[in-house]
Amino acid sequence: MVRIKQSITIFSILFLITSLITGCLGGTDATGTTKKDGVVQLKFTYWGGPLEKKAIEGVIKDFNDSHPKIQVNPQQVQGSYLEKMNTMASSNTLPDLGYFSEGSLPTWLENGKIKDLKPLFESGEINEKLDYAIFQFDDDGPIGGASVANEVYNIYYNKDLFDEKNIPYPPTKAEDAWTWEEFIDVAKKLTVDRNGKHPDDPGFDPKNIKTYGVNNFSTRYEPYIYSNGGGIVSLDGKDILIDEPETIEALQKIADLMYVHHVMPKPSDLSTIPNVDTALLTKRVGMTLDGQWALQELGKAKVDKNLNLGIGVLPKFKEPVTSSEGTPIVVFDTKNSKENWDETKEFLKFIMDPENSLPLIQSGLWMPNEVQWYKDPELIKKWTDNPVHPPEYKEAVIDWAMNNVRQNPNYYWKDRSKVNQILTPALDQLWSGEKTAEEVVKDDIMPKIEKQFGDKYSN
Amino acid sequence: MNLEKEIKLGTGVPKEITKKTKIRSLHRKEAIAGYIFALPAILGLLLWTIGPMIASLIMSFTNWKIIGASEWVGFQNYVNIFTNDIYFKKSLWVTFYFAFGSTFFTLLSALIVALLMNMNVKGQSVFRTMYYLPVIVPAVASNILWLWLFNPDFGLLNTILDFLGLPTLMWIYDESTAIPSLILLSVWSCGGTALIFLAGLQDVPKQLLEAVDIDGGNVWHKFRYVTIPTITPVIFFNLIMGLIGAFQAFTQAYVMTEGGPNNATFFYVYLIFREAFLQNNMGYASALAWILFIIIALFTLFIFRSSKDWVHYGGRK
Incomplete structure (x- = not known):
């Protein structure tokens, strides 16, 4: 019995010690990127829903099959991506490549955890990307990467609803874009309360709205402040434009969609609005502003559920303008990616080439990140000639993305995420109807920006 | 043996x-x-x-950013927190508001619930289970449930107010009602605290209660002069645990409000989290965390010090 006891004691102490040691030292060897039989192992992390997962794994399988000497191991990170990356960075287990959050890109690039891809982009080894999709925060400074896919904002709507009410469809050409007044007029015709009344009818009940004319304009307000001649920051990143009268005016007009015209759900109503595909199918929402990625779900609804999907360009104040977004794929500065730079580069070129991510592009989730795919009719046909992309897509999205994009500060402004932390909560007061745009900008946003940045932007 | x-x-x-x-x-x-x-x-x-x-x-004395090298910066982080941080004061205020509000109302309702649970009625164990149930619901699940209850249009709470002919509220979607709403959520899960109170109540000496009866005292006298003094150690314990827990509130902000609207629920721990994991300022976040630690320690110390004036232990005066 004593023997047994002693051995149990010894065993448990050993167990504790070994688990501690492996726990502490696990970091050095947990990258899973060692060479096995001459095959280079690379780790790639990404986020996204089930459809994106399937597509990404498909792209990677194609790559692995055509490159027997390289093995890319995808890892999907669900939620809290940046927290995960930070944790991995602190334990030296970063992947070799992966999606990355734009907001933290400048810091990571400056601290050398993300590789400067400028030499690669300038070498001509990688196809020419859209200018506005390249992440570069200083003139001629290091390049953190380019968007793996392009995304621009458009209006998405259900054509059946427009037919029912005998309203002409939203324009598909930038030059025909609705003025703000025309747009509000249509939105009012689409908006109906439970008793079938429109916003201007006597007895209209704004608390019980069955169909909202529009949705999502307050979450993606930037194209409108550009359209009105305002902005967040100048294109050289040196002047804050939030307090320009044009910016304030546009912000106020977006808030008016909710509190003056009653054609858009208030933030508090948003939980009663289903997913975009259901919202359009059930006619809960007439038109929704969304990124092009929405076409994946909407295209699926179009094919599977007979959604009569339409796409239009955004209404304008002065100029027809949209903005863009896109997730960069970056190369992390790991030991493995340095040692196997050629293989890492090979995979980066592969996944950045629209040709190889065609399934994702054809599904509607992505748009190509290269200029030629917007100009060459053959290439355009390749990605849009399918049931997901409606006929007006060429004008309303492709030409629109080619000619009417104002570059998103995500791509060139280091203080973007810090300013957003000030902007987003402050604008809550505008979107909730408590304050006017003027009050929010002048009394709340600007003083905070001055306090945070000192005289960096005061001129 | x-x-x-x-x-x-x-x-x-x-x-x-x-x-x-x-x-x-x-x-x-x-x-x-x-x-x-x-x-x-x-x-x-x-x-x-x-x-x-x-x-x-x-x-906390470095500028460590998780990524890249770190330098010793002395007290710079602490100085910045008190002079330059545009979120520090607001989040501290929000946290104090929530911590004191939720501790007070949780304790009060837990005591009331415990008194009710202590009554000898039919189905006593059923009631006890019902009140304890919210405690075993995981925080994230209960927060999501409450998101629905708080919904200004279709939420149960507004439906009830509407039914009673009272004006409806915006709950967590309005700056002024956000924290009170989260306090309500804490009160809902007071079952754990109530259970500890219940244990305390069952230790209240029967002979003393009977003595009040004999002396012609009523229910209030029993409560005020026998029950309360007997359970002061339990109140003391619950007060400290409640306050420490409330100062560290985080999940509600992370799951329900993201600190909004307009930073009305921007809890201190949420600020620490954001600085550490979203802004990569781990050194700065550590300094913030130590300030919170000191604040909590001071309050705990204060309550301990004050306890000799109001906490009564059996056998001592």
Whole structure:
């Protein structure tokens, strides 16, 4: 019995010690990127829903099959991506490549955890990307990467609803874009309360709205402040434009969609609005502003559920303008990616080439990140000639993305995420109807920006 | 004892060894076994609590960003927090508001619930289960549930207000009602605290209550002069635990409000989290965390100090 006891004691102490040691030292060897039989192992992390997962794994399988000497191991990170990356960075287990959050890109690039891809982009080894999709925060400074896919904002709507009410469809050409007044007029015709009344009818009940004319304009307000001649920051990143009268005016007009015209759900109503595909199918929402990625779900609804999907360009104040977004794929500065730079580069070129991510592009989730795919009719046909992309897509999205994009500060402004932390909560007061745009900008946003940045932007 | 016998048989200890030595070696063996059993807890405390605390104290004097090198910056982080941080004061205010509000109302309602649960009625155990149930719901799940209850249009709470002919509220979607709404959510899950109160209530000496009856006192007198003084140690315990927990509120902000609207629920721990993991300012976040630690320590100390004036232990005045 004593023997047994002693051995149990010894065993448990050993167990504790070994688990501690492996726990502490696990970091050095947990990258899973060692060479096995001459095959280079690379780790790639990404986020996204089930459809994106399937597509990404498909792209990677194609790559692995055509490159027997390289093995890319995808890892999907669900939620809290940046927290995960930070944790991995602190334990030296970063992947070799992966999606990355734009907001933290400048810091990571400056601290050398993300590789400067400028030499690669300038070498001509990688196809020419859209200018506005390249992440570069200083003139001629290091390049953190380019968007793996392009995304621009458009209006998405259900054509059946427009037919029912005998309203002409939203324009598909930038030059025909609705003025703000025309747009509000249509939105009012689409908006109906439970008793079938429109916003201007006597007895209209704004608390019980069955169909909202529009949705999502307050979450993606930037194209409108550009359209009105305002902005967040100048294109050289040196002047804050939030307090320009044009910016304030546009912000106020977006808030008016909710509190003056009653054609858009208030933030508090948003939980009663289903997913975009259901919202359009059930006619809960007439038109929704969304990124092009929405076409994946909407295209699926179009094919599977007979959604009569339409796409239009955004209404304008002065100029027809949209903005863009896109997730960069970056190369992390790991030991493995340095040692196997050629293989890492090979995979980066592969996944950045629209040709190889065609399934994702054809599904509607992505748009190509290269200029030629917007100009060459053959290439355009390749990605849009399918049931997901409606006929007006060429004008309303492709030409629109080619000619009417104002570059998103995500791509060139280091203080973007810090300013957003000030902007987003402050604008809550505008979107909730408590304050006017003027009050929010002048009394709340600007003083905070001055306090945070000192005289960096005061001129 | 069996053990003694086993030692004799198993190891063949010579019989001439004195009884004293045997007992001493037995004591030693028991002590060793005790330490080994306690070892996981001790190691856990050292490695996962004390260790990281020391590490974060050191970090708080650096500008460590997780990525890249770090430099020793002395008290710079602390100075910046008090002079330059545009979120510090707001989040501190929000946290104080929530901590005191939720502790007070949770304690009050837990006490009321405990008094009710202590009554000898039919289905007593059913009621006790019902009140305790919210405690076993995981925080994230209950937060999502409450998101629905708080919904200004279709939420149950507004439906009830509407039914009663009262004006409806925006709950967590309005700056002024956001924190009170989250306090309501804390009150809902007061079952754990109530259970501790219940244990305290059952220790209230029956003879003293009867003495009040004999002396012609009513229910209030019983409560005020017997029950309350007897359970002051329990109130003391719940107060401290509640306050410490409330100061560290985080999940509600993370799951329900993202600190909004307009930073009305921007809890201090949420600020720490954002600085550490979203802004990569781990050194700065550590300094923030130490300030919170000191604040909590001061309040705890204050309550402990004050306790001798209002907490009564049996057998002492």
